Amino acid sequence: MEIEFKWFGLQEKVQKDISRAHTRIYTNFYRTLICSLDEWYGMTMEDIRELEAKIKRDLDEARVSGEVRGMVEN
Template identity: 50%
Template sequence: MKKDFVISIETLHLGDQGNSENVHQLSPEKWRTVEVVNVDIVNDPIRPDDYKKEEDPTLFRSQKTGRGPLRGKNWWMSVEPVMTCYKLVTCEFKWFGLQTKIEKFIQDFDRRLFTTFHRQIFCWIDQWYGLSMDDIRQLEDRTQKELEQQRAEGPVRGTMG
């Protein structure tokens, strides 16, 4: 079967400051084709309709951990602990005439999604910090049931533009 559209996302989390290369251990040939895109949850611009004051890492301070607010051009160099999320996004859209445009759209969308999501994850730390595996499984089950209910009610709403 010929696949005209393929997208995959692989994620690794490392306790470094974003300075590791080829963490997904790609072949030298494949690594040469990779475009590295750094996402900075503090300084990268976000759309006004994505902004929420309670999800702004430059304003947030965790009650449980004391982490935050995150500020400065190289904020990751002065915080402890720090974690870098390395994502390998592979996108292939094989429709002549649309390939470049669609792949660019997907790259832009992924960057927006990753920036917003990781800002949220940091600012929601007090909701997940200290959860046990049992707590996480219960949360996953609740989330799955809510998603199934939303699907039954109609299309899941979201913006891609």
């Protein structure tokens, strides 16, 4: 990954913060992915499509009525 932020006085801090956030996001993503493999193993394509549809419904509902969620970097 390459980050360019050319602003004197802020460059190093912003680049470090972005790099830290990137590492954290992808580490959490891959950890979740690996933990989910047991759930997916042995599923048929039909089962996977049903799971995708359920997840889509849940996400659509959360976007409309759920509270705001996300990541915060301190």
